Amino acid sequence: MTKPATLAQKILARAAGREHVEPGEIVTVKVDLAMAHDSSGPRRWRARLEALGTGLWDADRVVIVSDHYVPAVDAESASILKTTRDFARDYGVRNFYDMRGICHVILPEHGHLRPGLFVAGGDSHTTNGGAFGCYAAGFGATDMTAIAATGETWTNVPHTIRVEISGALGAYVSAKDIMLALCRDLGMGNHFKAIEFGGETVQAMDMEARMVLANMTAELGGEVGLVEPDAVTLAHIRSHGGEIDDSEIIRWQSDEGAPYEKVFTLDASRLAPQVAAPHSPANSSDVTRHEGVEIHQAYIGACVGAKLSDLHMAASLLEGRKVAQGVRLLVAPASAKVTQAAAKDGTLAILADAGAVMLPSGCGACAGLGAGLLAEGEVCISSTNRNFKGRMGHKDAEVWLGSPFTVAASAVTGRITDPRKLASERSRAA
Structure with missing residues (x-):
């Protein structure tokens, strides 16, 4: 047998x-x-x-x-x-x-x-x-x-x-x-x-x-x-x-x-939103430990972080809001089909209205190529899978990793932010 x-x-x-x-x-x-x-x-x-x-x-x-x-x-x-x-x-x-x-x-x-x-x-x-x-x-x-x-x-x-x-x-x-x-x-x-x-x-x-x-x-x-x-x-x-x-x-x-x-x-029921601090995905902890870190760029892209469901996550928090002054929110859908679907269901319009800049589908900034690279001293929170030193541009830039929820919330406040807090503010306002 x-x-x-x-x-x-x-x-x-x-x-x-x-x-x-x-x-x-x-x-x-x-x-x-x-x-x-x-x-x-x-x-x-x-x-x-x-x-x-x-x-x-x-x-x-x-x-x-x-x-x-x-x-x-x-x-x-x-x-x-x-x-x-x-x-x-x-x-x-x-x-x-x-x-x-x-x-x-x-x-x-x-x-x-x-x-x-x-x-x-x-x-x-x-x-x-x-x-x-x-x-x-x-x-x-x-x-x-x-x-x-x-x-x-x-x-x-x-x-x-x-x-x-x-x-x-x-x-x-x-x-x-x-x-x-x-x-x-x-x-x-x-x-x-x-x-x-x-x-x-x-x-x-x-x-x-x-x-x-x-x-x-x-x-x-x-x-x-x-x-x-x-x-x-x-x-x-x-x-x-x-x-x-x-x-x-x-x-x-x-x-x-x-x-x-x-x-x-x-x-999983005990898990809070996570962020990974530079320069390793293993430097992960609850987002509450790092709230308040100022960012210059928020990036929603890559094979792991820009599928249609990822764009939906971001849009759920960005709808009716604006990206913080001085912050760049870059969105590179994972494929042409994702872009088409997001355009059809209104997701792209929500992202654009919030102030997102749309980039071509591709590996782009995640792989250190094309648009979206970071300058010396800049801080980015990203939906990508790696934050190794120099991965997204200058070796002295910082990349933090989070879910599309967390990236979107941080883009709105200009600081690393617990998406649950941003959502609760909307609930109280309603």
């Missing part, structure tokens, strides 16, 4: 053509989907593939997204984008999304993800895809070149940490606050681990919230973040053009008695 296995083990066993794999084993696996963006992909791949005298192993299983250098702000950026476009044309990559949004949002938006897949991506936040019950991990450019050429790679079968989350999230508390708390409490040193998220709180989340958990597994140091698929997963896949059978829910679950390295529990 097959031993009980975690979801990570099950996916890797399938990809390796094995009945069972054990944590700690090194296995060769077949890749179901390879993803790269304009920074990590064609400009790194082309010369190597030409030197090897080979092409892509399967162009239809390769997704390329231009999101880091878009739109071009200088000649070097323009050259990188041209290289990306030429590569997609020359190598027959039909799944090329040029200036349509951030790669980690594009994949689920276009139905590329489903439970049980092994997804290799040329970016550390490829973990985002694990929200769909697939093994989605980031690889370096050299490994990604080999994957693009052969459709195979090797990996260490990770031990799994189960994060069991219970309790209802309070008002103005989100999945982002959960992840900031975990960066502090579970730490950022969980290297080569799979982090599996479960419990009643996760089951109650929509897919965009689950993506936050999987995405910021990278900040925990994890190899992959996983959420077991359910009816919510299947509904999202189908509504975005993917095909999936109901039986996939049963197939891709961790077994009872699965060999978790440890189980970490978190009561």
Whole structure:
């Protein structure tokens, strides 16, 4: 009889053509989907593939997204984008999304993800895809070149940490606050681990919230973040053009008695809005500890912080209010589809009326590229996933992390602010 296995083990066993794999084993696996963006992909791949005298192993299983250098702000950026476009044309990559949004949002938006897949991506936040019950991990450019050429790679079968989350999230508390708390409490040193998220709180989340958990597994140091698929997963896949059978829910679950390295529990009902102080997501604590820190910029952007639900969070606090004098509120929707939906439902109008400046969809300031960079001594509160020194501009700037609720509230007051307080002021005024 097959031993009980975690979801990570099950996916890797399938990809390796094995009945069972054990944590700690090194296995060769077949890749179901390879993803790269304009920074990590064609400009790194082309010369190597030409030197090897080979092409892509399967162009239809390769997704390329231009999101880091878009739109071009200088000649070097323009050259990188041209290289990306030429590569997609020359190598027959039909799944090329040029200036349509951030790669980690594009994949689920276009139905590329489903439970049980092994997804290799040329970016550390490829973990985002694990929200769909697939093994989605980031690889370096050299490994990604080999994957693009052969459709195979090797990996260490990770031990799994189960994060069991219970309790209802309070008002103005989100999945982002959960992840900031975990960066502090579970730490950022969980290297080569799979982090599996479960419990009643996760089951109650929509897919965009689950993506936050999987995405910021990278900040925990994890190899992959996983959420077991359910009816919510299947509904999202189908509504975005993917095909999936109901039986996939049963197939891709961790077994009872699965060999978790440890189980970490978190009561979400006790969680307050969180902020991470510079220069690490692990420097997280209740927002009340840092209220009053003056800011120059508030940024709502990135794969983790500018989906439609994130813009809705911000708009719920910005409606009828104005951004504080001397503060820049920059909003870069995560994709063109997000922009279209936010325009249709009135969200963009609320943000603009409040004084937000709209930026193009892309990685932009989050990755230290394009518009929105910080000068020496400036302070920014951001819905992004990282606040490392120099990440968003000058090395002597400060980046604080928070949820879109907290970023929006702080933009209104000009200081780091508990969004619950801003909401309560409106309630009293009413």
